[in-house]
Amino acid sequence: MGALHTSALWAELVAARRSRVAAFGQPARRGLAASLSLAVAGLFQLPAAAQGPQPAAAVVSASAAATTPHPVASAAPAAAVATAPVATGQAVASPTSTLGPEAAPMTDEPVLEARLLKLSEELRCLVCQNESLASSRAELADDLRREVRSLLREGKTDPQVKDFLVERYGDFVLYRPELKPMTWLLWFGPFVLLLGAVAGLGWYLRQRRQLAQTAPALSDAERARVDQWLKD
Amino acid sequence: MKKFLIPLGLFFGLVVFLALGLQRDPHEIPSPLINKPAPAFSLPTLDPAAGGFSPADMQGRVWLLNVWATWCVACRQEHPLLVDFAQRHQVPIVGMSYKEIQPQDVQAQGMDATAKLQFARERSQVWLSRYGNPYVLSVMDLDGRVGIQYGVYGVPETYVIDKQGVIRYKAVGEVTPAILASKVLPLIQKLNAS
Numbered sequence: 436m437g438a439l440h441t442s443a444l445w446a447e448l449v450a451a452r453r454s455r456v457a458a459f460g461q462p463a464r465r466g467l468a469a470s471l472s473l474a475v476a477g478l479f480q481l482p483a484a485a486q487g488p489q490p491a492a493a494v495v496s497a498s499a500a501a502t503t504p505h506p507v508a509s510a511a512p513a514a515a516v517a518t519a520p521v522a523t524g525q526a527v528a529s530p531t532s533t534l535g536p537e538a539a540p541m542t543d544e545p546v547l548e549a550r551l552l553k554l555s556e557e558l559r560c561l562v563c564q565n566e567s568l569a570s571s572r573a574e575l576a577d578d579l580r581r582e583v584r585s586l587l588r589e590g591k592t593d594p595q596v597k598d599f600l601v602e603r604y605g606d607f608v609l610y611r612p613e614l615k616p617m618t619w620l621l622w623f624g625p626f627v628l629l630l631g632a633v634a635g636l637g638w639y640l641r642q643r644r645q646l647a648q649t650a651p652a653l654s655d656a657e658r659a660r661v662d663q664w665l666k667d
Numbered sequence: 668m669k670k671f672l673i674p675l676g677l678f679f680g681l682v683v684f685l686a687l688g689l690q691r692d693p694h695e696i697p698s699p700l701i702n703k704p705a706p707a708f709s710l711p712t713l714d715p716a717a718g719g720f721s722p723a724d725m726q727g728r729v730w731l732l733n734v735w736a737t738w739c740v741a742c743r744q745e746h747p748l749l750v751d752f753a754q755r756h757q758v759p760i761v762g763m764s765y766k767e768i769q770p771q772d773v774q775a776q777g778m779d780a781t782a783k784l785q786f787a788r789e790r791s792q793v794w795l796s797r798y799g800n801p802y803v804l805s806v807m808d809l810d811g812r813v814g815i816q817y818g819v820y821g822v823p824e825t826y827v828i829d830k831q832g833v834i835r836y837k838a839v840g841e842v843t844p845a846i847l848a849s850k851v852l853p854l855i856q857k858l859n860a861s
Contacts, residue, residue, distance in 0.1 A: 561820035564693060574770070575820055578811050603818040605699040 547587055554593055555580060558600060559608050567610065698818050698837045705732070705828050706816040711784060713764065713791055713805035720761070720806050722832055729858045731760045731851075732826040733802070733842075734814065736767050737794040739822040745841040746798050752847065753801035758855055762805030764791050765814050765822050783809060827851060829858045 542548045552569055558579075560571035568576050568583075579600070586596050597609065606612040614622055653661070700706075709721045722732075733749060735742040753760055767787035768775045775786045787807055795802075808814050817826070820839075827836040836854055838846055 561696065574766075575811075578815060582812070582815055602699060603815060604820065605696055605818075607696045 544588075547584065550587055550593070551580065551584055554583060554587075554596060557610055558583075558597070559610055561604060561608065568608075694821070695839050696820070698834075700818055700834050701837060703834060705826070705832050705834050706813075708806075708813040708816060710763075710806035710808055710813060713762070713788055713795075713802075713807060715788070717804055720804055722828070725759070725761070725828070726832060727830050729758060729830055729855055730828050731758060732763060732817075732828060733760055734763045734765045734817075734819050734822050734824040735805075736765050736822050737790055738767075738769055739765075741841045742823045743798065745823055745843075746801070748842060748844060748847065749801040750799040756855075759803040760801050762802035763813070764805050764807050764809075765819060766809065766811040767791060767807065768809060780809075825851075827854055827858070830861075 555568035556570075558568040560566045560568050560573055560576045560579075562573035562575050563571045566573075566576075568579055583596055583600075586599060591599070600608045606618070612618045612621065705722045707722060709719050712718065712720050735746075749760060752758075764787065767790065768783055770776075772786075775783055778786060784807060787809060791805065791807075795805075806813075811819070817824075818837075823841060825838040825842050826834050829835050835858060836850060838851070842851065
């Protein structure tokens with residue numbers, strides 16, 4: 436059992452490293468473009484530019500994007516342009532500026548992606564078990580998101596997609612499993628415990644009250660001793 | 668003093684509860700596919716000459732489906748057991764090479780589908796010739812979609828499938844000698860007798 440745990444942990448570590456590698460694919464080119472725009476920003480002291488309009492920084496980093504032929508490599512400067520408006524004011528908004536193209540949207544199907552996101556937040560990743568399918572970076576989560584995406588594209592409804600996953604991975608994939616005899620304990624267990632605790636407390640309080648009523652009254656000598664203790 | 672025993676009893680109840688919880692493996696998720704027909708698929712085989720394979724080809728036989736990959740460390744640990752099993756028993760093991768090409772295989776990323784299959788086949792062949800081949804054949808599930816049909820969420824996984832093509836047992840993770848002796852072998856005997 437211990438070995439399985441360790442290997443699962445290892446798999447997570449590997450998956451994390453992998454997705455990092457994927458995120459920073461083509462490190463040399465993108466790194467160059469990114470550091471170039473950083474250097475440019477440093478040259479023009481971007482924070483200082485906040486005091487007055489300083490469009491030059493944005494223009495130069497945009498031209499860096501324009502001269503870099505690779506689309507992936509241009510993504511980094513494009514992001515720099517996107518954050519530039521804070522510092523440079525209308526320079527970006529102006530239609531006559533010599534900016535590079537806008538950063539491409541992440542998806543052509545925003546409605547579908549929104550559905551996927553909403554749905555996958557309700558689904559549990561099987562590899563990193565306390566993460567949702569939406570947040571997990573495990574490779575299987577990627578595959579499952581792809582599968583859900585294609586099911587949605589086929590016109591399946593949300594319950595149908597959930598059924599698809601439950602048929603293969605069991606109720607475990609649902610963060611809110613269906614109410615049925617198997618899950619009664621899960622759904623009602625906490626309330627049963629709470630009721631039990633409240634009943635126990637009530638019983639205990641009643642016992643105490645009865646004890647107070649039936650206890651013999653203090654004698655004068657005892658009362659005097661109590662008064663003495665209280666004074667001390 | 669009876670009152671003193673109540674919290675003590677509660678405490679021991681809790682201890683038993685937690686001890687049982689600790690003994691269980693949270694990664695072992697019961698498969699809903701047990702006693703359900705094995706999902707149909709058609710995939711290319713590791714040996715190009717063998718054509719394709721579909722579970723229907725095994726109709727009338729009790730067989731094992733073992734999900735594996737060359738990058739999977741636990742598969743290598745489990746492998747000698749499978750090789751030994753294949754030599755000693757008449758139960759066919761079908762291998763399913765699961766997502767052989769991983770994101771870190773940079774050299775394979777730009778390839779087209781045919782080249783990728785070729786790449787995966789070559790690497791799997793080398794691995795099998797080094798560690799022994801217990802499989803009657805292996806199918807190549809490069810994109811892992813058939814794996815999803817079978818509810819695969821880690822490698823290795825092993826399924827016992829009966830003569831009617833119904834999944835009877837699933838082992839998640841390495842098949843150990845203990846699992847083989849206590850679960851898999853008795854089940855195969857029972858299924859073969861029926």
